Amino acid sequence: MFQNKYVFSQLTAFLNRTQFNNYVRKYNGNRYVKHFTCWNQMLAMMFGQLSNRESLRDLIVAFEAHRAKQYHLGLGREPIAKTTLATANQNRDYRIFEDFAFYMMKEACEKRITNILDISGKKYAFDSTTIPLCLATFPWAKFRSKKGGVKAHVLYDIEAQTPAFYTITTASKHDSTAMSSIHYEPNAHYIFDRAYDSFKELYRIHLTDSFFVVRAKTNFKV
Numbered sequence: 001m002f003q004n005k006y007v008f009s010q011l012t013a014f015l016n017r018t019q020f021n022n023y024v025r026k027y028n029g030n031r032y033v034k035h036f037t038c039w040n041q042m043l044a045m046m047f048g049q050l051s052n053r054e055s056l057r058d059l060i061v062a063f064e065a066h067r068a069k070q071y072h073l074g075l076g077r078e079p080i081a082k083t084t085l086a087t088a089n090q091n092r093d094y095r096i097f098e099d100f101a102f103y104m105m106k107e108a109c110e111k112r113i114t115n116i117l118d119i120s121g122k123k124y125a126f127d128s129t130t131i132p133l134c135l136a137t138f139p140w141a142k143f144r145s146k147k148g149g150v151k152a153h154v155l156y157d158i159e160a161q162t163p164a165f166y167t168i169t170t171a172s173k174h175d176s177t178a179m180s181s182i183h184y185e186p187n188a189h190y191i192f193d194r195a196y197d198s199f200k201e202l203y204r205i206h207l208t209d210s211f212f213v214v215r216a217k218t219n220f221k222v
Helices: 006-012 017-026 038-052 058-067 081-090 095-112 176-181 199-207
Strands: 122-133 148-157 162-171 188-192 211-214
Touching: 006 038, 017 038, 017 095, 038 058, 038 095, 058 081, 081 122, 095 162, 095 176, 122 211, 148 176, 176 199, 199 211
Parallel strands: 122 188, 188 211
Antiparallel strands: 122 148, 148 162
16 A cells, blocks of 8 residues: 655645644634635645646546545545635635745745855846736736736745745736835845836835846936
């Protein structure tokens, strides 16, 4: 008989469940819940992401195919219905998972920190990527005549090689507008592409005693 843990269970063992439960209590995430808890929900969505599932239906089919393994994956004993997962994703407070994501990102940064560049202070790079969405399903995400999408803006810790912060906006938002959501640290270095030409935000970096590097546009005049 196979006695070892599944790879998925070994990965999720690194998650701080006590801290996650603190966020669940903070936002009343498990109120009126009998079986499918917030923890089960997060693991289900993680399984879908890591196994490259394309939809909730695709994810549920995968669970049904491995029904006997569900408990050992940490997903509970009760079968997961598509409506149960969809309702949980729609109604539960997203801040539970957002706060936990920021907590895990901070933990990863502290454990992976190295000294790649011989410069004092932390070094960050900030950029965005557009995630396409179906307009029929997400009409609010329209940014071109026949295209929809959102932008993920990520602050990347260069030395720890992990994300330190992220925010999501509609794809129509200009990249520089996301700079206002960054919490700048003193004596840190921030690297931007030429799209981040907000002088107001660059001056805010200066006021926090930090430094920035930004690519100049061709028509830039000093």
